[in-house]
Amino acid sequence: MSQSPLPRPASHFSSGSPGDKTRIVLHVGCGRRNPQKLHPEFRGPEWRELRLDIDPAANPDIVATMTAMDGVGSLSVNAVWSSHSLEHLYPHEVPVALGEFHRVLGPGGFVLITVPDLVSIARYIAEDRLDEPIYVSPAGPIAAMDILFGCRALLKRNRTHMAHRTGFSPKTLESALASAGFGDITVRTDTRFNLWAVGHKRGVEG
Incomplete structure (x- = not known):
């Protein structure tokens, strides 16, 4: 919903x-x-x-x-x-x-x-679409990889506290x-x- x-x-x-x-x-x-x-x-x-x-x-x-x-x-x-x-x-x-x-x-x-929600992105992972943009956020395109591990655009700017650990x-x-x-x-x-x-x-x- x-x-x-x-x-x-x-x-x-x-x-x-x-x-x-x-x-x-x-x-x-x-x-x-x-x-x-x-x-x-x-x-x-x-x-x-x-x-x-x-x-x-x-x-x-x-x-x-x-x-x-x-x-x-x-x-x-x-x-x-x-x-x-x-x-x-x-x-x-x-x-x-x-x-x-x-x-x-x-x-x-x-x-x-x-x-x-990791369940909602499971199909992207299972279909080997890990880097495929799913939606666009203020920080830029977001892919399953970003949802899993943290937004790469932010991590690239040394905002390592934004990494996802669970x-x-x-x-x-x-x-x-x-x-x-x-x-x-x-x-x-x-x-x-x-x-x-x-x-x-x-x-x-x-």
């Missing part, structure tokens, strides 16, 4: 003062400030973006890796938004990052994730979220070779 799975209505959990209904979305791997990088779910006035990135040049609110988000308190945010970040980790780091996402979420909070299918992404403690998980694909997943933190506001 062409859109991400929409989460259920967000919890009334608030990380602010009593009576404060402002909700906080932790934007993991935010890059340089750009409101368009936020999923539309988080662009309303009820949401406040908290930006986290490993690169100080991006001027995030918090400089940290997603595997050690010590600057984000436990139970302190209502949602985590991760767009094309998890695939830059090594496989053994993915459970650590998802554990961090789960830790910082308040009860009833949710995570919204998008990553490349990958996901719908089954493995759902399994990873479940193993991290998330429930009510939905995983879908879109027409741009992406997976979208929503997972909810169990529990209610006490």
